[in-house]
Amino acid sequence: MKIEKTDRRITVMTDGDFDLHICPELKALLEEDLKDHRVTHVCFDLSKTSFIDSSGLGLILYIYKQTAPYGGKVSVINASPPAAKLFEMAGLDELLNLRRKGREKLG
């Protein structure tokens, strides 16, 4: 798991499995970073994520709910086809500005 921070943007890159196992630690880290409301964009880069389930989606939605009240934005990029399918089934693809892996190449 890698978290890159600039002044107002955080990029989260989870490698491997984005499930219940990593959610509590990741949630605590992000809550700490978000508490002063300076961060306006949290980007979840799933390029190295091999698996995600509703625990991962739930955490991303939780971060959205934390940042939305003060105008923050959450996005999800490089989602694999199985991951993108879950976001779509949950109706979260537009809300979370979902972009699939290799989307540019496919046009």
Next chain:
Amino acid sequence: MAKGKNYLRLEFYAKDCNLAAARLAAAAFSAEMGFSLTDIEEIKVAVSESVSNAMIHGYGGDETRIVTLTLSAFENELEMVVDDDGIGISDVEQALIPAYSAAEDHLGLGFVFIQSFTDALDIRSAPGEGTSVRMCKRRRGE
């Protein structure tokens, strides 16, 4: 009791680090049965959701309790059963409604994904008597 053409039973502590092992067991078992990669991804989600439910809802995070994953291979069907002996579900129908969840911050979509990715779902539960989630997935022809 073993049944079907192949059978695998995995017992493990309700520690979230064991989710990966449960998914991998189901992935390897279903790959051997000839399921497609897309189906295997769906099987992994179904197992992950049901085992997570047992850990979060059934046992409330008590990592000393035991979850059981039982896999049975039939001619063209995989049966997956996840058992816990935790608090149980008082209203199974309510638990199947999207976004309903008794635990805070949990998306409550677990059963929705399970229902979408399997061909049959049967939940047996009663308060104080644990939960048994039985899921079946058929293997489609090429």
